[in-house]
Amino acid sequence: MWLKLLPLALIQSALLAIGQVFLKYGLQRMVSFAWNWTFFKSALLNWQFAMSGITIGAASLLWMYIIRQFPLSLAYPMGSLSYVFTMLFAILFFHENVDIVKWIGLFFIITGCILLTK
Numbered sequence: 001m002w003l004k005l006l007p008l009a010l011i012q013s014a015l016l017a018i019g020q021v022f023l024k025y026g027l028q029r030m031v032s033f034a035w036n037w038t039f040f041k042s043a044l045l046n047w048q049f050a051m052s053g054i055t056i057g058a059a060s061l062l063w064m065y066i067i068r069q070f071p072l073s074l075a076y077p078m079g080s081l082s083y084v085f086t087m088l089f090a091i092l093f094f095h096e097n098v099d100i101v102k103w104i105g106l107f108f109i110i111t112g113c114i115l116l117t118k
Contacts (some may be wrong), residue, residue, distance in 0.1 A: 002117040005070050009078035012062040017085035019056035021093055022048045077116050080109050 026049030030042045043049055066075050084106050090096040 008066050009081055012059050013081035014085050015055050015059035016082040017089050019052045020086055021089050022052035026052055074116060078113055083109055
């Protein structure tokens with residue numbers, strides 16, 4: 001069962017992390033938040049913001065399929081793989097520094113996912 005879940009969980013987690021990357025890029029290019037037309041226009045015309053919605057929406061649809069088809073006790077912890085992708089994308093796209101404690105945390109997340117599949 002987990003052999004069918006793992007590729008779906010990896011795709012779902014990657015889509016979610018990609019959505020967060022687009023969201024951060026989009027927010028960096030928007031004007032400061034305000035309840036006015038200028039702000040909403042900057043959101044509506046921002047393709048990165050739109051792509052974040054599309055990718056997070058796709059991840060949500062895939063998530064609905066996953067939790068319908070697989071035991072929640074197995075599927076839900078696999079969602080933590082999005083933390084792994086998000087940190088890797090933060091390093092790749094935003095050149096963020098990651099200390100050893102965070103790498104150890106990622107190791108535990110991956111180890112936990114592996115243990116769940118056994």
